[in-house]
Amino acid sequence: MEITLRAPLDMHLHLRDAEMMQLVTPLTTETFSGAVIMPNLVPPVTSLEMLQAYKQRIMANTEGHAFDPYMVLFFKDYTEAELAAAKDHMIGMKLYPAGATTNSEAGVAQIDSVEHVFKMMEEMEIPLMVHGETHGFVMDRESEFLSIYEHIATKFPKLKITMEHITTAKAVSLLDRYENLRATVTLQHLIITLDDVAGGLLNPHLFCKPIAKRPEDREALLDAALRAHPKLMFGSDSAPHPISKKECCGCAAGVFTAPLAVARLAQLFDQHGALENLQDFISENAQRQYGVKPAEKMVTVTKTPFEIPQAYEGHGHRVVPMHAGETLDWKVTSIT
Template structure:
């Protein structure tokens, strides 16, 4: 049995930089035709020159693979309209991080006061730039995304022409917002479709499943599954694949991030097949994203087959999700 995906896209991807970039970029570029590249490298991507230089490093790292990096800027409240007009030639979106909320986000937004953000968000709305948001407060870890919901509502109401992507949503409350505001969209990860907090910390602690936002309850996972499996028109795949070296995962003070890039499509096909929803996977991993972003992806054909795939223990110094386990599907070939 085989299943073909056309031009799969990863709309939330961390490629890091330098040595790590050279390890992980070819893994995404092999099976995906493009990815929305997150800007929270060190230092963060805040200038047009930095965007261009980072894209060049990515293109160098991916080798002969057909892959288009969709670049983003690290959101700052002091960007001018003139700057954003020039940036719009090079980026698809700006990524807003509340300060200190996740990896390399210390330079993020300190205040979510709409009046502080207004000039940038109005300019983005006029220019057709999309706002991507890591939506968490600094509250109790299981409630952070839920608490951020009121901020999403304020942003959606104040800037109705601005497309806002709620990144890597994890709660049933975030899912409910999709049908309440025309300009709210979302990415959903592979790992949040599969795991709950029980898988992370219910028994022995599993550092390679620890991420931010943290995995939530069963009812939250079920809500994510429901909209993904039925190809909700405002939901798209974004892996949030976030590589960290082993010594930063298997340690005290474990870094947050699940590395799924090399196994994402195999695991997604297995999941959708299990739920008799393979017909909707094409929309989830490509078509919906192209519609939301008004983007025409390059052509790439990925053929998967229902034969066992044994996941390697590590790629370089990075351990993937399902390391040493066997998935039911594998990639047969890529055109």
């Protein structure tokens, strides 16, 4: 059994920078036609010049694979002139609540203080991407943020808003209530719950933000993905960290899935008898929602064993992937 996917897209990806970028970039560009690149570097990508320079560094590390990096500005209080200059060079802007996740200290402290920027984005048709969490109790942070999504969606009805890496059944329900809301969902949140992270011995390589939630949340996410809800897109949130930052006190948040994402999604959809919907989930929905035309790439995934390495090494880094050391039922066998 096999399936050939046309132009797979990852609509939420961390490539980091410097040596780490050199290690992980080819692991995405080999199997994906394009990806939305997160801007929370140190320092964050906050100008057109920084965005263009980062794109050049990414393209220098694709190892010749056909790939389109969809660049994103880190949200801040930009002027109209700054947004106009950057508009044609980016797919949108990413809003981080200050301190909500990795390298987000320069994010937004008060949403109502930046509504004038939302207005400019609405008028200029620049999409808004949001890490939607409050600073409340960790299991409730996404749910508490949903009212903010509703407020922005209502007040700025022509502003296209992406709820990034949703993790709750309540977030899924918003997709059908507001025309201008859409969402990405990760591989890990379709598979794991908090029990997998901390129900037995702590598994730091499954710890991410937003944290995995309850079984009923996973089931709602999985149901929407398997039926390829037209406003739900695959966004891996693949977030590499060195082992020294994961297997330690103060473990960094992030699950590294880039090398296995396509094969693991094929296995997941096959297990649930929904393989025919994978093309929409991993590409067509994103093309419709964002109007992108990705690089031509055909990726064939075959039902044959694929042993995931214990770690990916190079350029002075060693990164542990999700399912390290396990054998999947599906494997990428051809890329043209």
